[in-house]
Amino acid sequence: MAEEYLLQMTGIHKRFGGVHALDDVSFRVRPGKVMCLAGENGCGKSTLVKIISGVYTKDEGEVVFEGNTISKITPAEATRLGIQVIYQDLSIFPNLTVRENLAINSEITAGRKLVNRKRWDETARAALDKVGCDIDLDAKMGDLNVASKQLVAICRAMLFNAKLIIMDEPTTALTKKEVDALFETVRQLRDSGIAIMFISHKTDEIFEISDDVCIMRSGKNVYTGETKNLTRKQFTYYLTGRDIEDDYFVPKNISPEPVLEVKNLTIDHRVKDVSFDLRKGEILGITGLLGSGRTELALALFGLEKPTAGQIVLNGKPIRIKSPIAAQKLRIGYVPEDRLTEGLCLAQPIADNIALSSLKRLSKAFGVLKRKDVIDEGWKWQKTFSIKTDDVTKNASTLSGGNQQKIVLAKWLANDLDVLILNGPTVGVDVGAKQDIHALVHELANQGLAVIIISDDLPEVVVNCSRVIVMKEGAIVGEMTGDGITENAIAEIIA
Amino acid sequence: MTKIKNFVRNNQYTSILVGLLIAVLALFSALKGSAFWRIDLWKGMTMQFPEYACIALGLMFVFISGHHDMSQVLLGNFGAILAVQYMAANVTEGMANGQVAGIIFIGIGIALAIAVVGGLINFLLVSYLNVPPVMATIAMQMVWKGLSTALTKGYAVKGVPALYTTVGHTYIGGFLAVPVVIFLVLLVIAIFLLKFTTFGEKLYMIGTNKKAAKFSGINVHGMLAATYLLSAIFATIGVLIMVSTMGSAKADYGISYTTRAILILVLAGCIPDGGQGKISNILLSIVTVQIIATGINLFANLNTYYSSLIWGGMLIVVLIMSTQVGNRAPKKAKKVKKAPQNAA
Numbered sequence: 001m002a003e004e005y006l007l008q009m010t011g012i013h014k015r016f017g018g019v020h021a022l023d024d025v026s027f028r029v030r031p032g033k034v035m036c037l038a039g040e041n042g043c044g045k046s047t048l049v050k051i052i053s054g055v056y057t058k059d060e061g062e063v064v065f066e067g068n069t070i071s072k073i074t075p076a077e078a079t080r081l082g083i084q085v086i087y088q089d090l091s092i093f094p095n096l097t098v099r100e101n102l103a104i105n106s107e108i109t110a111g112r113k114l115v116n117r118k119r120w121d122e123t124a125r126a127a128l129d130k131v132g133c134d135i136d137l138d139a140k141m142g143d144l145n146v147a148s149k150q151l152v153a154i155c156r157a158m159l160f161n162a163k164l165i166i167m168d169e170p171t172t173a174l175t176k177k178e179v180d181a182l183f184e185t186v187r188q189l190r191d192s193g194i195a196i197m198f199i200s201h202k203t204d205e206i207f208e209i210s211d212d213v214c215i216m217r218s219g220k221n222v223y224t225g226e227t228k229n230l231t232r233k234q235f236t237y238y239l240t241g242r243d244i245e246d247d248y249f250v251p252k253n254i255s256p257e258p259v260l261e262v263k264n265l266t267i268d269h270r271v272k273d274v275s276f277d278l279r280k281g282e283i284l285g286i287t288g289l290l291g292s293g294r295t296e297l298a299l300a301l302f303g304l305e306k307p308t309a310g311q312i313v314l315n316g317k318p319i320r321i322k323s324p325i326a327a328q329k330l331r332i333g334y335v336p337e338d339r340l341t342e343g344l345c346l347a348q349p350i351a352d353n354i355a356l357s358s359l360k361r362l363s364k365a366f367g368v369l370k371r372k373d374v375i376d377e378g379w380k381w382q383k384t385f386s387i388k389t390d391d392v393t394k395n396a397s398t399l400s401g402g403n404q405q406k407i408v409l410a411k412w413l414a415n416d417l418d419v420l421i422l423n424g425p426t427v428g429v430d431v432g433a434k435q436d437i438h439a440l441v442h443e444l445a446n447q448g449l450a451v452i453i454i455s456d457d458l459p460e461v462v463v464n465c466s467r468v469i470v471m472k473e474g475a476i477v478g479e480m481t482g483d484g485i486t487e488n489a490i491a492e493i494i495a
Numbered sequence: 496m497t498k499i500k501n502f503v504r505n506n507q508y509t510s511i512l513v514g515l516l517i518a519v520l521a522l523f524s525a526l527k528g529s530a531f532w533r534i535d536l537w538k539g540m541t542m543q544f545p546e547y548a549c550i551a552l553g554l555m556f557v558f559i560s561g562h563h564d565m566s567q568v569l570l571g572n573f574g575a576i577l578a579v580q581y582m583a584a585n586v587t588e589g590m591a592n593g594q595v596a597g598i599i600f601i602g603i604g605i606a607l608a609i610a611v612v613g614g615l616i617n618f619l620l621v622s623y624l625n626v627p628p629v630m631a632t633i634a635m636q637m638v639w640k641g642l643s644t645a646l647t648k649g650y651a652v653k654g655v656p657a658l659y660t661t662v663g664h665t666y667i668g669g670f671l672a673v674p675v676v677i678f679l680v681l682l683v684i685a686i687f688l689l690k691f692t693t694f695g696e697k698l699y700m701i702g703t704n705k706k707a708a709k710f711s712g713i714n715v716h717g718m719l720a721a722t723y724l725l726s727a728i729f730a731t732i733g734v735l736i737m738v739s740t741m742g743s744a745k746a747d748y749g750i751s752y753t754t755r756a757i758l759i760l761v762l763a764g765c766i767p768d769g770g771q772g773k774i775s776n777i778l779l780s781i782v783t784v785q786i787i788a789t790g791i792n793l794f795a796n797l798n799t800y801y802s803s804l805i806w807g808g809m810l811i812v813v814l815i816m817s818t819q820v821g822n823r824a825p826k827k828a829k830k831v832k833k834a835p836q837n838a839a
């Protein structure tokens with residue numbers, strides 16, 4: 001008799017030192033169903049996945065896979081059982097071709113020393129066929145977009161005869177269209193009897209794709225059951241432990257004169273003849289797909305891209321922004337897209353990260369800097385933004401994504417700014433912290449800051465912006481204001 | 496006792512270094528006894544360590560910034576050769592001490608000017624032209640050595656004024672060597688820069704994540720220029736101390752000091768990955784390395800032919816240890832936290 005459950009985990013505990021990372025977690029995965037593991041960052045989702053895949057060892061609890069109790073899971077054992085994890089970083093070789101990426105594992109397992117191009121080709125094609133996708137086998141992995149990389153990773157998982165595929169936040173870097181395509185693939189896999197464990201914190205996605213849901217909060221599972229028995233409101237409540245309502249931004253006092261005017265700005269072929277203006281007190285959304293020129297435009301305003309034509313006017317004066325140093329002098333701040341590589345020095349204390357852009361203000365003559373002033377500055381912003389930490393001299397790496405993002409924001413707000421550019425302000429940030437950051441940005445705008453939000457998270461753009469510009473292939477293809485800003489209106493012109 | 500325990504918990508690396516220092520002392524005491532605990536031996540040590548300690552301090556800035564500088568010593572040698580040539584040509588017999596001092600200062604000025612040029616070249620190569628630091632500075636090492644050799648045909652340049660060597664060999668008050676004073680001045684400058692200025696703050700941040708520092712409005716080029724300049728100047732001062740010890744300048748003097756400086760820094764946990772390095776640890780490391788150097792010299796059969804082998808071997812061991820400690824650090828930290836919980 002086929003087991004009703006593919007995987008059952010009961011009473012799982014895991015402690016790291018004094019931290020109880022998983023506290024009595026239990027859930028079941030049914031074959032041929034999509035199970036969503038939901039939870040804010042730092043709630044223990046990743047730890048749980050690592051226990052299933054054998055990276056971590058559980059302290060207590062029972063794991064039953066296909067009716068057999070598994071006492072100790074090792075990574076090799078997990079693979080043998082048919083458990084495959086597709087991590088966020090996708091674990092691929094960017095410098096190899098798609099074919100090589102697909103075939104390499106089976107070549108290694110078979111212990112082959114010589115390369116047979118034909119056999120590699122067959123393995124790779126078979127993998128693509130299983131998932132039913134079509135990707136150029138000769139393409140370099142690193143040149144593919146995230147969505148295609150993900151497909152390749154799924155194909156690779158299928159080569160191992162996966163019975164359970166765990167996808168760790170697969171949609172973070174995808175556009176709506178790509179998410180739809182991914183879900184199509186997920187449904188196809190599900191219908192062929194494979195169990196999918198889908199890790200996410202995005203409400204819409206979870207309700208769209210999942211059959212079952214397991215919601216975790218602070219290391220405990222607070223809800224397990226079928227998704228259809230849950231309303232969105234209940235879901236958010238379970239996820240965050242509080243009721244959250246979307247709080248739309250209503251501009252209170254927009255300045256009559258624009259603070260920033262961009263006129264016919266062009267950067268090679270990536271940004272074409274873009275013009276817009278920005279007033280104090282408004283939040284301007286710039287949205288578009290990856291590669292639409294939105295990031296290049298932002299970087300040009302921060303001195304990291306050189307415009308080939310056009311003009312930038314700040315407070316009525318034409319200016320050239322040569323570098324981030326110049327931008328900072330002009331009171332322009334930029335919260336970058338990639339928090340980890342561009343935003344933070346993870347291995348340095350929280351306080352030092354916050355103080356980094358305002359060292360001049362904090363120091364005395366000859367750059368003399370008191371350690372205490374840096375730490376005080378850290379505590380000041382820790383309180384203002386309620387950053388969750390008991391010690392600002394701990395490294396930034398100890399914080400969750402949302403709190404890390406608050407550091408990056410604090411770093412810029414510690415300066416007096418006229419214009420703040422936020423590129424993907426809540427990427428990889430959980431619902432609760434997202435709400436905090438949005439509320440904060442609304443407040444800043446109403447205090448007279450001119451804010452630009454660059455995002456492809458359409459709900460975020462709709463909720464937070466008083467005006468939206470849509471970019472496509474480097475050019476502006478649409479602009480909407482106030483009630484005219486809807487997800488549908490944007491989605492129509494974005495792709 | 497609890498005070499010591501707390502210190503050990505909060506300063507694991509420093510504690511390891513203190514332990515190592517005690518072990519080294521114990522080892523040489525056991526093997527050599529009274530021959531090791533002689534005042535003149537220890538006084539001799541204070542005359543020896545400043546030259547490479549200055550080089551190590553210079554390299555420290557570069558390591559913290561996440562960079563590398565292999566050219567230091569040979570750049571310093573080239574400057575020193577020009578300096579000694581100038582001094583030898585201008586000091587005549589029977590000259591008043593005041594005049595000689597003036598010439599010596601100009602000579603030192605020449606060496607430091609060369610250091611500035613060399614530091615800036617390294618900076619341009621690495622920061623503006625994006626040449627990988629190790630390769631760029633190894634190439635520059637060859638260039639400086641080549642220039643020195645061409646200029647001197649490989650011979651030592653003699654004629655260092657007696658005043659210069661005498662001052663370099665003086666013990667102030669009978670115990671404090673002049674080179675130590677010079678080292679202490681550089682040490683104070685280094686401590687001031689690293690711990691009490693925005694320069695130090697930015698240096699650690701650049702070493703941790705250069706891109707994030709750039710995105711935070713830090714002038715990364717300017718910082719790296721200063722870093723390579725400090726490295727070159729500190730190293731040249733070390734070489735100038737060496738000139739007074741040797742009484743001459745030569746293209747390949749102190750060539751093993753590059754490895755020794757790396758050994759000191761890596762032993763102190765200051766690795767060229769960047770963003771790390773505590774001056775107190777580096778001081779401990781310098782002391783330990785000097786004691787090892789002197790201790791080895793007490794063994795007559797371990798003559799200079801083996802010194803490269805010994806230092807190279809030690810560097811490899813320390814490098815392996817630092818990589819392994821680095822990799823295991825997170826696990827260890829967790830275990831440390833766990834202990835008190837079990838006890839409770």
